[in-house]
Every structure is written in structure tokens, then in C-alpha cells.
Amino acid sequence: MRKALQQVLPEHVNDSQADVITLGKDKQQVAIYPAKNTEKTVVGLAWEVIAPDGYSGTIKILVGVRPEGKVHAIRITFHRETPGLGDGIVDDAQWLGALVGKGLEGTRWAVKKDGGEFDQFTGATITPRAVVKAVKGALEYYKANQKLIVDAIAAQDAKPEPVPDVVPETSSKAVPEVTPEVAPKVAPEVSPEASQKSTAKAVLKSAPEVAPEVSPKVAQKAAAKTVSKPVVETVPAAAVKADPVTEKVSPGKKVGDGGGQ
Numbered sequence: 583m584r585k586a587l588q589q590v591l592p593e594h595v596n597d598s599q600a601d602v603i604t605l606g607k608d609k610q611q612v613a614i615y616p617a618k619n620t621e622k623t624v625v626g627l628a629w630e631v632i633a634p635d636g637y638s639g640t641i642k643i644l645v646g647v648r649p650e651g652k653v654h655a656i657r658i659t660f661h662r663e664t665p666g667l668g669d670g671i672v673d674d675a676q677w678l679g680a681l682v683g684k685g686l687e688g689t690r691w692a693v694k695k696d697g698g699e700f701d702q703f704t705g706a707t708i709t710p711r712a713v714v715k716a717v718k719g720a721l722e723y724y725k726a727n728q729k730l731i732v733d734a735i736a737a738q739d740a741k742p743e744p745v746p747d748v749v750p751e752t753s754s755k756a757v758p759e760v761t762p763e764v765a766p767k768v769a770p771e772v773s774p775e776a777s778q779k780s781t782a783k784a785v786l787k788s789a790p791e792v793a794p795e796v797s798p799k800v801a802q803k804a805a806a807k808t809v810s811k812p813v814v815e816t817v818p819a820a821a822v823k824a825d826p827v828t829e830k831v832s833p834g835k836k837v838g839d840g841g842g843q
């Protein structure tokens with residue numbers, strides 16, 4: 583569809599498929615693709631019409647129309663016509679070109695066999711007749727609904743353009759990475775057995791040291807040794823004073839004898 587729209591519409595800058603408008607309801611609904619220039623002025627319109635009376639069935643035609651109501655170009659989007667005969671509506675550039683610039687006024691909308699101005703193909707009249715009739719019907723539709731089409735496009739242009747979502751500045755800031763030094767250390771999991779052993783060691787360390795038990799015999803021997811040892815009283819050397827006077831004693835005389843008769 584996009585390629586066909588480029589072929590039947592004048593040069594434009596908008597996305598015709600995105601700007602599509604619809605008129606009518608249910609089976610009468612028509613999708614119209616507008617072509618706009620840089621100033622948002624409509625330079626062309628395109629929509630699909632159906633020729634139900636082709637030689638081998640339905641023929642679908644995309645018709646490009648200028649704002650003044652004249653054909654800009656047409657392309658066949660679907661058909662089942664006979665190859666080499668009716669399929670000239672697809673690849674016969676001369677025949678397709680004869681429709682360009684034609685409007686309702688001043689044009690005999692029929693094949694020459696029917697008194698019109700458009701050629702029929704050799705050996706095939708039904709197919710071009712059906713296409714000419716369908717293209718004329720497209721111009722008649724535009725003439726009857728031009729105001730509705732123009733108003734719908736104007737309403738579309740009046741809609742405010744969607745405002746892009748604004749991301750708060752706080753949410754755009756990256757969360758700083760937590761280095762191993764800042765991150766809290768997590769204690770490793772300890773198995774029940776290791777926990778019991780650790781608790782037991784802590785209890786042993788905190789408990790007061792208990793003197794080893796001594797048998798009665800060993801205690802008696804130790805006591806006996808303590809009693810049997812003489813206690814020597816040591817007198818300090820400074821406490822012993824020498825006698826300054828040494829009395830000589832003659833033989834036969836007792837100390838303290840006054841010598842009197």
C-alpha cells in the first residue's frame with residue numbers, strides 16, 4: 583500500500599497512512615489518505631475504489647486525486663483479468679496516462695466503443711470499461727463529499743501534538759555502585775556442629791582455673807615435710823654488736839671477782 587500511495591499521490595512530506603481519515607460506516611466506510619506539503623496544505627488525496635464488473639471479477643483501483651478534483655494517477659491493486667488482454671490496465675503506461683489530469687467536467691467518461699474518449703484493448707473491452715467507470719465514480723464521490731473530507735483533515739490538523747513523557751531528573755540519575763568497603767559484611771553461615779564447638783571453647787576460656795585434686799597420701803607427706811624442717815631464725819648482721827672492752831682473765835681467776843680478800 584505504501585508504495586502504491588507514493589505512485590498515485592503528488593510529492594508530499596507527511597505519512598499518508600498515519601494521517602488516514604475515514605468517512606462513512608460499515609460497508610460504506612472509505613479510508614482517505616491525504617498528502618501534505620511542509621505547510622500542512624493538502625496537495626492530494628487517495629482512496630481505493632472497486633470495479634465489480636471486470637471480465638474475471640472484482641478489480642480494485644487506488645485513485646489519486648488533486649484538490650481541484652482531477653485525477654493525479656491510478657494504480658490497480660487487485661485483479662484477475664486475462665494475461666495479455668485485460669491486464670493492460672496494470673502495465674500499459676500509455677493507457678494509464680490517458681486518465682491523468684481528467685476531471686468530471688469536459689471529459690467523456692467511457693471507452694471509445696461506447697462513445698467515450700478512452701481506448702479499449704484489442705480483444706478486451708470489458709476490463710477497461712469497468713476501470714473507466716470506477717475512476718469516474720471516484721471523482722463523483724469526491725465532489726459529493728469534498729466539504730466533509732476537508733473538514734475532517736482540518737480537525738485532524740487542529741489536534742495538539744502529543745507531548746513526550748518527561749522523565750524526572752531524580753529518576754534519570756544512576757544509582758551509585760556500592761563498593762566492597764561500604765557494603766556491610768555478612769557473617770558466614772555456621773553449621774550447628776561448628777556453633778556448638780565454638781560455644782564450648784568460649785565457655786572453657788571464660789571458666790576460672792581449678793587447682794588439680796591432691797590425694798590424701800600426697801597431702802600428708804607434704805605436710806610432714808613442712809613440719810620436720812627446722813625453722814632458722816635469721817638475725818640481721820646489723821643487730822649483733824661487738825663488746826668494746828675485752829676483759830683479760832688470769833688463770834685461776836673468775837670473771838667478776840673483785841680481787842678483795
